[in-house]
Amino acid sequence: MHLHRIVLIAALTILGACSSPATRPSAQSTTPAADGTQSATSRDGSFQGEITGKARPGSRFARLQIGMGMDEVQTLMDRAPDRSHSYESGKRWIPFYFGNDARRLQALYKGEGCLIFTGGNVWGSAGGDLIAIHHDATGACYQP
Template sequence: MVGAATLFLAACASTGNKGGEDSARGVETLSMDGSFTGEVIGQAAPDSGFARLRIGMTPSEVQDVMDRAPDRQHSYESGKRWIPFYYGNDARRMQVLYRGEGCLIFTDGNIWGGAGGDLVQIEVDPGGACYQP
């Protein structure tokens, strides 16, 4: 029994991403305040708005950088919504599309609608295929 548990734990530990490039998606990036990691998928053109975005920004900071509101947005429940006694700000998420740039995902609050508003994913996709309403 102990051997099976050890093998299970070793397998779980070996699949974790310790920062850097994840071959399936993107790059883990530390937030501006260093309190969590987010993900950047793709490489933004140096002169684009997405090149100036940072994980951890609020929606209003993003709009200031982009100098416009998003073209489309929607909110959805994350898997954390179903964790008993989870009171964090990530029970809901909000995805926004900036046409010609790509998609952003923000935390969108706890189960009561409070908190949220941290940029956790930047996906560079000028074609907009990243937007999944």
């Protein structure tokens, strides 16, 4: 019984430290970092994403918004990505993590840049939300 209480206290302490305001990204942060990365709030305001670089005026990438769905992005781009791959995020290893960001999907659109989507939970369902836009016409943003 005593051991269960110690484990519970330790778990609550760790969870409290992980959710403290000091470790969460600020919803107010919109100033670009030194590398040109800018924090952006999703369309529905439920999460923070990132945008790197500047879109060419009038390009299809200029109309993208953090929080768009994968099908909505493909419709807007009027084509499938030139290359794509999926990978595990660090959230995959958090015990009892049930969010849609355990996997990620990176897509390259040649001449435009890269997009990163949530790829689903540990069971493969959900996902498809745009969480990062990298404006890079050279395609150097794509990391297979």
